[in-house]
Amino acid sequence: MPGFLPFTGLRFDPAAAGAGLDALTCPPYDVIDEEERAALEALGPHNAVRLILPRDRSVDGDRYDETAELLADWRTRGILRSDVGPRFYGYRMRFTDEHGTARHTHGVIGALRLPEPGDADVLPHERTLPKAKSDRLALMRATNCNLEPIWGLSLASGLTELLDDSVLLAESTDADGTVHELHEIADPAAIAAITRTVESAPVVLADGHHRFETACTYRNELRSAGTPLAGADAILTLVVELVEDELWIEPIHRLIDLPAEVDLRARLDDRFEFIAAGPASPEGIDALTVAMSERGALGLVDTDGLALAVPRRRPTGPDSAVVEELIVPALPEAGWHYWHDAHTTASFVEKGSATHAILCSPVSVEQTRGVALAGERMPQKTTFFAPKPRTGLVLRSLTDD
Numbered sequence: 001m002p003g004f005l006p007f008t009g010l011r012f013d014p015a016a017a018g019a020g021l022d023a024l025t026c027p028p029y030d031v032i033d034e035e036e037r038a039a040l041e042a043l044g045p046h047n048a049v050r051l052i053l054p055r056d057r058s059v060d061g062d063r064y065d066e067t068a069e070l071l072a073d074w075r076t077r078g079i080l081r082s083d084v085g086p087r088f089y090g091y092r093m094r095f096t097d098e099h100g101t102a103r104h105t106h107g108v109i110g111a112l113r114l115p116e117p118g119d120a121d122v123l124p125h126e127r128t129l130p131k132a133k134s135d136r137l138a139l140m141r142a143t144n145c146n147l148e149p150i151w152g153l154s155l156a157s158g159l160t161e162l163l164d165d166s167v168l169l170a171e172s173t174d175a176d177g178t179v180h181e182l183h184e185i186a187d188p189a190a191i192a193a194i195t196r197t198v199e200s201a202p203v204v205l206a207d208g209h210h211r212f213e214t215a216c217t218y219r220n221e222l223r224s225a226g227t228p229l230a231g232a233d234a235i236l237t238l239v240v241e242l243v244e245d246e247l248w249i250e251p252i253h254r255l256i257d258l259p260a261e262v263d264l265r266a267r268l269d270d271r272f273e274f275i276a277a278g279p280a281s282p283e284g285i286d287a288l289t290v291a292m293s294e295r296g297a298l299g300l301v302d303t304d305g306l307a308l309a310v311p312r313r314r315p316t317g318p319d320s321a322v323v324e325e326l327i328v329p330a331l332p333e334a335g336w337h338y339w340h341d342a343h344t345t346a347s348f349v350e351k352g353s354a355t356h357a358i359l360c361s362p363v364s365v366e367q368t369r370g371v372a373l374a375g376e377r378m379p380q381k382t383t384f385f386a387p388k389p390r391t392g393l394v395l396r397s398l399t400d401d
Contacts, residue, residue, distance in 0.1 A: 003113030025392035048392030090183035107240035146236035150208025156201035231398030257335035299359030319360035
């Protein structure tokens with residue numbers, strides 16, 4: 001079963017940084033677009049985005065080496081400080097979902113042991129897209145640090161009730177209004193109980209598949225070079241119990257780029273019935289997503305507006321599987337992109353950034369659990385676990401443990 005250990009966290013000192021945590025933290029690197037990146041940089045010189053999405057700061061400089069220098073400088077100046085001794089960190093996110101319901105996600109941040117070849121302790125729940133991991137690997141080589149946590153889902157029962165929120169270390173509110181809380185868990189008995197529970201069942205990766213694979217690559221690289229590093233045998237991970245009360249899953253929608261001469265509706269006419277659903281207004285999109293769920297259909301956004309796309313023969317599995325089986329093979333010339341918010345996805349078509357969008361319905365927590373227990377994987381880009389943990393509330397140096 002997966003090893004899960006306490007660690008010595010590295011955290012911002014707002015007084016030394018001259019800014020509050022709202023201005024020092026940021027979302028994970030892979031959900032930050034260029035506009036948001038610039039906005040985060042504008043918050044001040046110490047925002048964590050400068051570590052996870054570095055820019056070259058000099059003509060001859062290497063941005064990864066410069067990031068390592070920046071990280072070392074922040075530590076020297078006390079902007080980032082190490083806690084005294086290893087511990088777990090309770091993590092709570094309080095937010096309002098799209099239906100206006102108050103929700104929370106409550107988990108624990110620790111060092112998740114990377115599996116050895118043949119182990120089945122840490123399970124991916126989706127197939128991953130081919131993606132260059134050289135950027136994350138270069139950053140890890142230069143900094144020897146886990147700059148942000150990945151997200152794992154524990155199949156063990158009872159984890160949530162072991163988490164103690166009595167010692168609040170840090171709190172930050174993001175641009176969407178989600179409150180992120182970091183709590184200290186330093187009691188030896190509590191640490192032992194959490195370790196036993198997480199280690200009693202597999203952990204399913206929710207977010208961070210590519211960072212996880214990069215960490216495995218770096219560990220193996222160090223071993224092959226004869227310079228193993230104990231801290232590189234694990235990765236900073238938020239672990240949350242895989243239960244309905246602790247998780248909110250949004251769908252990931254598809255953006256399509258097609259040549260002007262391709263008529264998508266005509267190309268897919270033998271596979272879908274298209275039912276007009278009015279203009280692509282916010283109200284229209286909300287109504288369409290409801291109809292999609294009721295009819296087991298996809299949603300289509302194009303220059304003609306909205307349409308319900310009802311499969312003439314629906315494959316088994318989530319909407320992403322329907323897209324893979326019925327749409328992708330019929331559009332070999334298409335370019336594909338992904339976004340998680342239906343309204344923003346539709347706006348890309350209106351702006352001309354994409355020719356079409358396919359809207360999908362979310363999978364349930366129970367479906368996610370069933371796939372994990374069966375040892376199967378959903379198609380890539382099926383689930384968007386929300387909200388995202390805040391980068392910068394706690395880091396993990398590979399050389400400090």
